[in-house]
Amino acid sequence: MSTGLLLLLCLTGYVFAKEPPDVDCLVVHLKYVSCSWNKQGAPELNYTFQSKFITEKEFRNCTTYMSENSINIGCDQPYDERSKRFIEFSTKLAHGNKTYTKDHHLKDKVQLYPPVNLTVENGSDFNLWFYWNQTYSGCVESEVRFRTNNKKWESNRIITGRQNFCINLPSSSSQYELQVRSRIGSNCGESLFWSNWSEPVVWGSNNSTDTNQINMSVWTPFLYVVGAFTLVLLVTMLLHHERLRIIPIPVPKPSPVFNDIEDWLQFSKGLKGNFKASYNEHACPVREYCPVSESDSESSDGSTFSVTTDQTDCSIPGNESEDQSTPCSSSTSAILVSSQE
Numbered sequence: 001m002s003t004g005l006l007l008l009l010c011l012t013g014y015v016f017a018k019e020p021p022d023v024d025c026l027v028v029h030l031k032y033v034s035c036s037w038n039k040q041g042a043p044e045l046n047y048t049f050q051s052k053f054i055t056e057k058e059f060r061n062c063t064t065y066m067s068e069n070s071i072n073i074g075c076d077q078p079y080d081e082r083s084k085r086f087i088e089f090s091t092k093l094a095h096g097n098k099t100y101t102k103d104h105h106l107k108d109k110v111q112l113y114p115p116v117n118l119t120v121e122n123g124s125d126f127n128l129w130f131y132w133n134q135t136y137s138g139c140v141e142s143e144v145r146f147r148t149n150n151k152k153w154e155s156n157r158i159i160t161g162r163q164n165f166c167i168n169l170p171s172s173s174s175q176y177e178l179q180v181r182s183r184i185g186s187n188c189g190e191s192l193f194w195s196n197w198s199e200p201v202v203w204g205s206n207n208s209t210d211t212n213q214i215n216m217s218v219w220t221p222f223l224y225v226v227g228a229f230t231l232v233l234l235v236t237m238l239l240h241h242e243r244l245r246i247i248p249i250p251v252p253k254p255s256p257v258f259n260d261i262e263d264w265l266q267f268s269k270g271l272k273g274n275f276k277a278s279y280n281e282h283a284c285p286v287r288e289y290c291p292v293s294e295s296d297s298e299s300s301d302g303s304t305f306s307v308t309t310d311q312t313d314c315s316i317p318g319n320e321s322e323d324q325s326t327p328c329s330s331s332t333s334a335i336l337v338s339s340q341e
Contacts, residue, residue, distance in 0.1 A: 020093065020098075020100040021037035021038070021039070021040060021043050021047070021093065021100075022037065022039055022040060022102075023035055023036070023037045023091050023093060023100075023102050023104075024036055024037075024039060025051075025089060025091065025104045025106065025109065026106075026109050026110070026111055026193065027079060027085050027106050027109060027110045027111070028076075028111055029111070029112050029113045029135070030079065030082050030085075030112075030136065031079055032076050032077060032078055032079045033051070033076070033077045033078075033079050033089065033106070034074065034075075034077075035049065035051065035074060035075050035076075035077070035091055036066065036073055036074035036075075037073060037074065037093060038068070038073035038074065042068055042069065042071055042073060043071060043072075043073070044071075045071075045095045046070075046071055046072050046095070047072055047093040047094060047095050048061075048062070048072075048093070048094050048095070049061075049062040049065070049072070049075040049091065049092070049093060050062065050091070050092040050094070051075075051077050051089065051090065051091045051092070052089075052090055053084050053087055053088070053089055053090075054087050054088040054089075054090065055084075055087060059090075059092055060077065062075035062076075062077065063075075063076070063077065063078065064076040084106075085106040085107055085109075085189070086106075086107050086189065088103055088104070088105065089103070089104045089105075089106050090102070090103050090104070091104065107189050108189070108190060108191050108192045109191065109192065109193065110183075110184050110189075110191040110193065111183075111191070111193040111194075111195060112134065112135070112136075112140065112182050112183060112184070112195040113135075113195060114180075114181060114182075114195045114196045114197065114198040114199075115132035115133060115134045115142065115163075115180050115181070115182055115195070115198045116132070116133050116198070117131075117132060117133040118130070118131070118132045118178075118180070118198055118199065118201045119131045119132075119201070120176075120178060120201045120202075120203045121203075122203075123166075126169055127166050127167065127168050127169060127170070128166065128167040128170040128176060128203060129164060129165070129166055130144065130146075130164060130165040130166070130167070130178050130180070130201070131163065131164050132163055132164075132180050132198065133163065134163060134182045136188075137161060137163055138160075138161055138188075139160070139184055139185055139187065139188035140160065140161070140182045140183070140184065140185060141157070141158060141159065141160040141182065141183060141184075141185040141186075142157075142158040142162070142163065142180050142181065142182045143155060143156070143157050143158065143180065143181055143182075143194070144156050144158060144165045144179070144180045145178070145179050145180075145197075146167065146176055146177060146178040146179075147176075147177050148171075148174050148175065148176055149174055149175050150175070150177070158180075160186075160187055165178070165180070170203075170204070171204075172204070172205070173204075173205055174204050174205065175202060175203070175204030175205050176202070176203045176204050177200050177201070177202050178200065178201050178202075178203075179197045179198050179199075179200050179201075180197070180198050181195045181196065181197050181198065182194070182195045183195060
């Protein structure tokens with residue numbers, strides 16, 4: 001009984017071992033098609049590989065085999081047109097008289113190389129900018145991951161066509177490590193496969209490529225202290241030599257009604273006295289009239305003509321000890337004109 005069971009297991013294992021290997025294909029960076037058949041383990045037999053796209057008439061032999069322990073496990077076939085991944089791709093494995101064929105759809109089976117030319121810098125806007133380059137940028141979406149001081153990774157998806165990433169207001173006392181990966185975006189037939197992560201770039205307190213910024217961060221507190229000390233010393237010297245006087249300026253309390261503008265302006269006594277009159281001026285009424293009497297009668301002995309002019313007195317009051325009035329002007333004149341023949 002046990003011998004029969006053991007024989008059954010051996011036969012079953014032999015059958016599974018003779019099962020043809022499964023072939024998986026992937027378009028690498030839109031440059032070649034890489035197919036492998038070691039997913040279930042290294043095959044026992046050396047298979048020959050052929051492939052073609054549905055638009056081609058005949059299968060093409062493999063140009064570059066991948067091997068392990070002298071056993072073929074994969075093949076790289078040229079890929080000369082980017083649009084071919086949208087059509088059916090067929091593969092053929094053969095050993096002796098046995099042939100195994102399989103059809104593949106490569107539209108979502110594209111894997112790009114990792115991005116290159118990675119740079120990181122502190123921009124003029126005080127933000128940390130991360131740049132990279134990737135071929136076919138118009139069809140590529142990216143994903144950036146970064147971590148601070150070797151803590152947990154944080155990931156951010158970048159829209160198609162963009163090849164930069166910004167970290168707002170980074171801390172100069174922290175270390176930032178960044179990586180990026182890419183894949184074909186949805187506008188060009190989205191791929192299921194991301195590229196491998198790029199080499200990490202580091203910025204921050206342990207960044208040896210940015211020594212100038214590190215030196216500045218070390219010297220900045222020292223410069224602040226020296227500047228503050230110099231300012232205090234200068235103010236002290238000016239106060240000591242009376243070159244600098246602090247004169248408080250009184251600010252009057254505003255009032256909605258300005259009864260006395262002089263009180264509001266706070267004039268000094270001497271200046272205020274200059275605005276007071278030191279003399280008295282009174283009005284001096286003036287009246288002028290000229291009565292004229294004229295006689296037209298003529299006598300044999302002579303004729304008489306008289307003119308009288310009268311002006312009123314103008315008085316300027318003075319002190320009580322003086323006279324109550326002082327004549328300004330007073331005149332009464334009589335002109336007598338006699339004519340004789």
